[in-house]
């Protein structure tokens with residue numbers, strides 16, 4: 402990904418191909434409750450309020466506040482309510498919501514990553530329609546998130562990953578991440594983006610159909626949702642890795658190449674991509690992006706041959 406400064410301020414651009422359904426970035430920030438959100442809004446300059454992303458969780462309004470510049474890119478993605486190429490979804494990890502961007506379509510290098518901020522009364526929207534993309538102002542995002550969350554624990558995700566290598570390595574890239582069943586509009590719109598109010602939600606993991614071997618859960622209990630043979634769990638596992646900022650080298654078990662685990666891990670190029678995003682965001686040593694593997698020369702090659710990943714995130718400021 403590249404960050405480019407243009408007429409909307411900073412924007413995030415794809416540097417390599419991104420495919421429909423791919424996880425792109427997390428919108429990182431402080432998860433704060435409504436009281437804290439109100440407090441910060443009182444003291445923030447308008448320009449900072451534009452980094453507050455509101456959503457409903459457990460019947461309350463919550464906010465991911467990304468006002469602090471932590472070097473991550475999710476906070477720099479601009480709005481496009483007409484033709485967005487990705488969308489924000491709520492992912493539950495270890496009982497906490499995370500906001501993640503997923504590609505709605507194939508995205509080619511050079512495309513700007515953009516999602517619909519919601520049904521917000523963003524000041525630039527009228528201006529764009531009138532005079533072409535000039536307005537830049539505060540517009541806190543307010544989107545709903547489904548109450549039907551799936552809950553993941555690290556151990557359940559680990560199990561999924563370890564037990565599901567064939568499924569994950571054989572699954573179409575576009576299906577790596579769960580899709581909505583399309584029965585409802587995932588993102589609805591608030592009527593006033595300056596308020597923490599109307600939202601609507603996205604089906605994230607729940608309601609997915611997936612060519613998965615996982616039994617469908619009715620959502621009644623968390624345990625039901627911890628299947629051990631589901632491609633989407635693999636995906637979430639890797640999101641989890643990214644979210645938690647875990648050491649790259651620990652993402653793939655070290656192995657002499659004989660173990661299935663190692664093969665699974667290094668055979669999933671899309672996972673490498675996520676690892677590299679993580680590495681770059683954290684500013685950690687690039688050289689550690691590749692999991693170490695003694696005997697799996699093919700795997701090593703796969704990893705080190707992904708030279709484009711080494712150059713993710715050139716920030717032009």
Ligand SMILES: C[S@@+](CC[C@H](N)C(=O)[O-])C[C@H]1O[C@@H](n2cnc3c(N)ncnc32)[C@H](O)[C@@H]1O
Pocket residue numbers: 409410411412451452476477478479480481525534535536537538539540
């Ligand atoms: C989360 S920030 C996105 C990154 C921002 N461009 C920056 O440089 O910090 C949200 C702010 O970006 C600007 N913005 C986002 N999408 C826009 C658009 N389509 N047109 C004009 N300004 C936009 C608005 O100022 C908004 O408050």
